[in-house]
Structures are given as structure tokens and as C-alpha cells.
Amino acid sequence: MKTITRMKIENLLGRIVSCRQHIKIIRKRVPTFNEKKIVFDFTNVEFVSRSSADEFLQLQKQFKEKYHTEIEFENMGNFIKKMFNVVEKSYNINRKSSIHIDKKSKRLEEIAYNF
């Protein structure tokens, strides 16, 4: 029988989630068999970094493709929702360079007092 598993992110990772490797560790704790749905509950989580949001979304994608298991995110604050939205949108965008190196690269001594 398939089940729904609920995982509270605050208990697993704390209120600030900023480390990509941290999520790789919880990946190992996520059950992979006979799960209909896994719910990541973000109650009391205050911040999720861009890289961590990316890692959560990759996890969601992989579980759907590999185990046909849905991962849902619940009780996210507005800021966390925004971060996930930003990352999801970025998957289809080609980044363009906005940085140009001046061919006459200056020495620090020439510009150090103009910062």
C-alpha cells in the first residue's frame, strides 16, 4: 500500500536552509519505495537559498522520473515561494554575459583610491 510521508524541514535542516550539500544528506533519508507522495513541510523555515531551492526542485524532478513519487512543498512563506519560482523559471533561460573585461586591465595601485 502506498503512503504519504511528511518531513518537517525545520527539524531536519533548521530555519535557515542555505547549503546545497545539506539537502543531499536528507535525500538519503527520503523513502524511495511504495510512496505515493512525500510532503516537505516548510513551517517555521525563514530562508532557503537559491542553491538549496535548486536542490529541492532537482530532488522533486528525480523522484517523479525515477520512482513515480510526487514530492510536494507545503507551508512555504512568501519569500521561500518566490525563491522556488525564480529557480524554476531560470531552467528555461539562457544567461547572458553582462561583464566585460577592460582589455587595458588596470593595476590595483592605479585605482585603489577610486573604489
Place this chain on the structure above:
Amino acid sequence: MKIKLKFSKGELFNGALLNVCYNANQFLSLSNSDVNIIDLSDCSWTTPLSILPVASLITYKQESNYIVWIKKPKASRTKSYLDIIHFPKGISKPCEIKKYKDRNYTPIVYFLNSVSTMRTTENVINCLRGILTDKIGPVDGLADAITYSISEIFNDNIREHSQSKYGWFSAQYYPTKEYLDMCIVDNGITIKGSYIAQNIRVKDDSEAIKLALEGKSSKTEERGFGLRTTKNIITKSLLNGKFLIVSGSAGYYANKKKQQFFSLNPYWHGTIVSIRINKVKGRIDIYRYLE
């Protein structure tokens, strides 16, 4: 062996980096078969950008079995300040860092770069988020801007790419000038080194910084946003800040109006990121600057 270090007085970014280079050069002359004295006696003023690289170098040398003695500043205020911020080694326990809640500066904070300390790092970042937001806020979105900057630089760059044993952090708020300076330092393999470690060809340190700021990850295409987005949040948002990065023999500076790459001598074995953000009254929306 005795070396005398220089520190800037006055405007913090102006000229401070020249002294960082000068001081790094002085450390090259230290000997592991001698007693080394780091002379800070003339130091009357420090900033996160001036003191943190020195703190990291002293710790690095001490851990490499160099005998290092520190001659403390003659100026009693500076001497006691360095003691209070736990110069040079720093501290890493959130309960100790929380004691700085009512001060205009944080201690030197070190992050041990290992898997077992990740939870501690998250707690430290949470703690710094609270302390620093109180200083220049509270404004909606400011805590996220600060947390984003520290966590992306530390976790995305130092932890994942630098191969540095430690990352160091220090911050100071200047109430009369109404801005906050933060500095993050590592003694790792530099940005160029992290690309090379992943078999990505990079001509020099300038090109490596450029690639990092363009968002090219040394791992996969899904990564590599940390420095680029942090720089954009700091310089383009209402924070109206300044962003400075040094890695190897190159550096990059940006504010709202200009950006500039530069070369420096000597080589910095690792990466330094220094950020200034101004006190703000309006809401900060970091999500506009994320990609």
C-alpha cells in the same frame, strides 16, 4: 623574523586593499624554523577588509606549525577591540556570537569547511542574519539580502569550490556613516583553481572571476549563480552597495555606476569578498535580482 603590518585609516575601501596586498607580501617572508613576530603596534584602525585577511594568514601559518607571536597595537582601543573580536582565530559557536547582538560589529567568525559542521554553519548564518539586520534595518527583505549574500558566498563558493579548510567572516556597522561592511575570506585554491579542478580551461584569474560573475559554474550548468546574483543584489538594489572580490592575482570592483577589473601583486592564495551596504528605508526585493 619580524614583520610590520600596515592598516588604513579613514575611508574603508579606499586604499585598504593595497594594505591587504602589502600585508600578504610580508607574510611570505615568515620562516617555519624561526620565531615569527607579527607587529601590529602601529595599528590604530582596522576594518573587516583590513583585519580578516591578516587573521586568516596568521591562523593558516599557526596551523602549518609556524611559531607566530603577535605584538599587539599600542593604541589601547584597538588592542581591546582586537581582543573582543577574538583576533586572530575567531569563534564559531552561535551561543558566543549571539553575545554581540548589541554591538556594532561581529566577532571574527570562522566556519569549518566540513560536512559535519553544516548545521552549525546554518545556525551561525541565522545568528549573523539577526545581528546584522538589527543594525541596518529592520526593513522588509533586508534579512534575506544579508542571508543570501553570506550563504551564497560561503556555501556556494567556499564550501563547494575553494577546498579551504576554513572560511572567515567579519562585519562592522558604522552608525554615523550608516553603512555596514562585511568581509568573507578563504585560503583556498582560488576561483581559477576551482575551474581547473573541474577541467575547465581558464586563461587567468581575471577570466576566472569574469566567468564566476557571469554565472558559469565549475560543476554543472544548473549552478554558479551565487557571486553574480549577490553582486547584483548589493549594487543594483536599494542597498546601493559596493562589491569587491579578489582571487589569486586579480580583482573586481562594482558599485551601481561602475565596474572595474584589476590585477594585484602579490597573489592572494584564496578569495576575498568585501561588501558594503547602506542603511535603507525602503523594502528590499532580492528576488528581482535573482535569475
